[in-house]
Amino acid sequence: MSNQNSSENILEIKNIEVVYDDVILAISDVSLNVPDGSIVALLGGNGAGKSTTLKSVSTMLASERGKVTKGSITYNGQRVEKLNPSDMVNLGLVQVLEGRRCFGHLTVEENVISGAYTRKLSKSEINSELERMYNYFPRLKERRKSQAGFTSGGEQQMIAVARAMMAKPKMLLLDEPSMGLAPQLVEEIFVIVKELNDKEGVSILLAEQNTNIALRNSDYGYIIETGQVMLDGSAKSLLNDDKVKEFYLGISSEGRKNFRDVLKETKKIKG
Amino acid sequence: MGSEILFFFEVLVGGLLAGTMYSLVALGFVLIYKASATFNFAQGAMVFFAVLSFVGFMELGLPFFLAFLVTIGLMVVVGLSTERLVLRPLMNQSEDTLLMATIGLGYVLEGLAQAAWGVEVRRLDLGIPDFPIMFIADSIGIFISALDLTAGAVAAFMVISLAVLFTQTKIGLGLRAVADDPGAASSIGIPLKHIMLLVWSAAGVVALVAGCLWGARAGVQFALVDLALKALPVLIIGGFSSIPGAIVGGLIIGSTEKVLEVYIGPFFGGAIEGWAPYVLAVFFLLKRPEGLFGEKIIRRV
Numbered sequence: 001m002s003n004q005n006s007s008e009n010i011l012e013i014k015n016i017e018v019v020y021d022d023v024i025l026a027i028s029d030v031s032l033n034v035p036d037g038s039i040v041a042l043l044g045g046n047g048a049g050k051s052t053t054l055k056s057v058s059t060m061l062a063s064e065r066g067k068v069t070k071g072s073i074t075y076n077g078q079r080v081e082k083l084n085p086s087d088m089v090n091l092g093l094v095q096v097l098e099g100r101r102c103f104g105h106l107t108v109e110e111n112v113i114s115g116a117y118t119r120k121l122s123k124s125e126i127n128s129e130l131e132r133m134y135n136y137f138p139r140l141k142e143r144r145k146s147q148a149g150f151t152s153g154g155e156q157q158m159i160a161v162a163r164a165m166m167a168k169p170k171m172l173l174l175d176e177p178s179m180g181l182a183p184q185l186v187e188e189i190f191v192i193v194k195e196l197n198d199k200e201g202v203s204i205l206l207a208e209q210n211t212n213i214a215l216r217n218s219d220y221g222y223i224i225e226t227g228q229v230m231l232d233g234s235a236k237s238l239l240n241d242d243k244v245k246e247f248y249l250g251i252s253s254e255g256r257k258n259f260r261d262v263l264k265e266t267k268k269i270k271g
Numbered sequence: 272m273g274s275e276i277l278f279f280f281e282v283l284v285g286g287l288l289a290g291t292m293y294s295l296v297a298l299g300f301v302l303i304y305k306a307s308a309t310f311n312f313a314q315g316a317m318v319f320f321a322v323l324s325f326v327g328f329m330e331l332g333l334p335f336f337l338a339f340l341v342t343i344g345l346m347v348v349v350g351l352s353t354e355r356l357v358l359r360p361l362m363n364q365s366e367d368t369l370l371m372a373t374i375g376l377g378y379v380l381e382g383l384a385q386a387a388w389g390v391e392v393r394r395l396d397l398g399i400p401d402f403p404i405m406f407i408a409d410s411i412g413i414f415i416s417a418l419d420l421t422a423g424a425v426a427a428f429m430v431i432s433l434a435v436l437f438t439q440t441k442i443g444l445g446l447r448a449v450a451d452d453p454g455a456a457s458s459i460g461i462p463l464k465h466i467m468l469l470v471w472s473a474a475g476v477v478a479l480v481a482g483c484l485w486g487a488r489a490g491v492q493f494a495l496v497d498l499a500l501k502a503l504p505v506l507i508i509g510g511f512s513s514i515p516g517a518i519v520g521g522l523i524i525g526s527t528e529k530v531l532e533v534y535i536g537p538f539f540g541g542a543i544e545g546w547a548p549y550v551l552a553v554f555f556l557l558k559r560p561e562g563l564f565g566e567k568i569i570r571r572v
C-alpha cells in the first residue's frame with residue numbers, strides 16, 4: 001500500500017507492539033512511514049493507540065511504564081529503542097503532547113524560550129529565534145508577558161507548538177492539536193502547522209480525531225483502531241473513500257449523518 | 272527614646288534576625304518544592320546531617336574552609352544518591368508517594384549521621400560571638416547579637432543568588448519548567464535527572480549553611496531536625512514556591528514569636544514561641560492558603 005522509498009522516510013515504524021505495565025496491550029500491530037518533509041495524519045477514535053504510537057517514537061513511553069515489545073522504530077536512519085526523550089530532542093524530533101501542557105506559571109515568552117533548552121544559543125540568537133516564532137504566531141507576541149496558565153486554549157496550543165519549534169526540529173509529533181478548541185481556532189492552528197511544514201521544512205506526524213481537518217491538511221493518512229492500522233492512503237483518497245466518509249466524516253450518499261445513525265443502520269442490516 | 276520603646280525595638284530586631292535563620296532553612300524546602308512540587312520532610316535531617324558532618328570533618332583535623340568544601344562535596348553526593356535511589360525509581364508516581372519517600376529519607380540521613388559521627392552534642396565555633404555588638408549597643412542602645420547579624424547577611428546573600436539563578440539563567444528556567452510539568456519539560460528535552468541532581472545538591476548546600484548558623488547558636492545536636500520543621504509555618508505564610516516568601520515568612524515568624532513571647536507570653540505561663548507560629552500558620556491556611564507570595568493555584572474551567 002504505502003510505496004515510499006525507505007531512504008526518503010524520516011520515520012519508519014515497522015510492526016510495533018506496545019504493552020503498558022507488562023500486561024495491557026495498547027498497540028498490537030502498527031506500521032507507518034513518514035516521508036521527509038511531509039505531513040502524515042494518524043487517525044482514529046479514543047483509545048485507538050494514536051498517542052501511544054507517538055510516545056513510542058518520542059521515547060516518552062518509558063515514563064508511563066509502557067514498552068515497545070515487538071517491531072522497530074527508525075528515525076532518520078537511527079533506531080530509537082535505546083534513546084531517551086532528551087536524546088530525541090537533540091536529534092531533532094520533538095513531541096507536542098496531548099492537552100498542550102504549557103508551563104502554567106511561566107509567562108508565554110518563557111514558555112516559548114524554554115523550547116530552546118537543548119540548543120546552545122546566545123541571548124541575541126534566542127531573541128531572533130523568538131521573533132521568528134512570533135511571525136508565525138503573532139497572537140503570542142501580544143500576550144508575551146501573560147502567565148501561560150491564564151491564556152486561552154487556542155493560545156496554549158500555539159505556545160506548545162511554538163515551544164516545540166524553538167528546538168529547531170526536523171520532525172514534529174503533534175498529538176491532537178484540535179482538542180477542545182473552537183472550529184475557527186482549529187482552522188487557524190492548522191494553517192500555521194501547514195505553514196511551518198512549508199517554510200521550515202519540518203516533517204509532521206499528526207494524531208487527530210478530527211478526521212476532516214486533519215486529512216485536508218496532510219499528504220498521507222493512516223486510520224488505526226484498537227491498536228492496528230485499518231486503512232491507509234493518500235489524504236485525498238481517504239477523504240473520498242466511502243468507508244472513511246461514513247464512519248469518520250459522518251457523510252453518506254444520502255448526505256450528512258451522525259455516528260449514531262450509522263450505527264443504527266449497521267444494526268438494522270445485521271438484525 | 273523611652274526605654275520601653277527601645278526594649279520593644281530590641282525584641283523586634285532580635286526576632287527579625289532570628290527569623291532570617293528560619294528563612295535559611297525554609298529556602299532549602301522551597302528549592303525542592305519548586306522543582307518537584309513536594310514538601311521535603313528530609314530537609315531537617317539534611318541540615319543535621321550537613322552540619323554534623325562538617326563538625327566531624329573539623330574534629331578529624333581538617334581546617335575550617337576545607338571541611339566546609341568537603342561537606343559541600345558530601346551534600347552533592349547525598350543529592351546524587353537521592354536522585355538515583357529515590358527520585359528516579361519514583362518518577363511519575365504521585366506527589367504523595369514522593370512525600371512519604373522524603374520522610375523515609377529523613378530517617379535514613381538522621382541514622383547515617385549519628386552512626387558516622389556519634390550522638391553527643393557538639394559545639395560549633397564559627398568565630399562569631401553570640402553576644403551583643405558593643406558598638407551598636409553604645410550608640411543607639413539596642414543589643415544585637417553579632418551572630419544574628421551575620422545570619423541576616425548570609426541569608427540575604429543566599430536569597431539574592433538563588434533569585435538570580437531562578438529568574439536569570441537557563442538552568443533556572445529549566446527548574447521552573449520541571450516544577451510546572453515534568454512531562455512537558457522532558458518532551459522539550461530538559462534532562463530531568465540533571466535538574467533533580469542540581470536542586471538536591473543546592474538544597475544540601477543551603478542546609479549546610481543553615482545548619483552552621485543554627486549549630487553555632489544551639490549546639491550541633493539532634494534537636495536541629497525538629498528546629499528545621501519551624502520552616503513549615505514559615506512556608507505556609509510565605510508560600511511554598513516562593514524564595515522571597517521564605518524570607519518574609521521567616522521574618523514574620525521570627526519577629527511575632529519573640530514579641531508575643533515577651534509581651535503576651537507571661538499570661539500563658541511563657542514558652543509560647545514554640546506554638547505561636549503554628550497558630551499564625553493556621554490563620555493563613557484559612558485565609559490565604561497559597562501564602563503571601565505563593566503561586567496561585569491555576570485552574571481553568
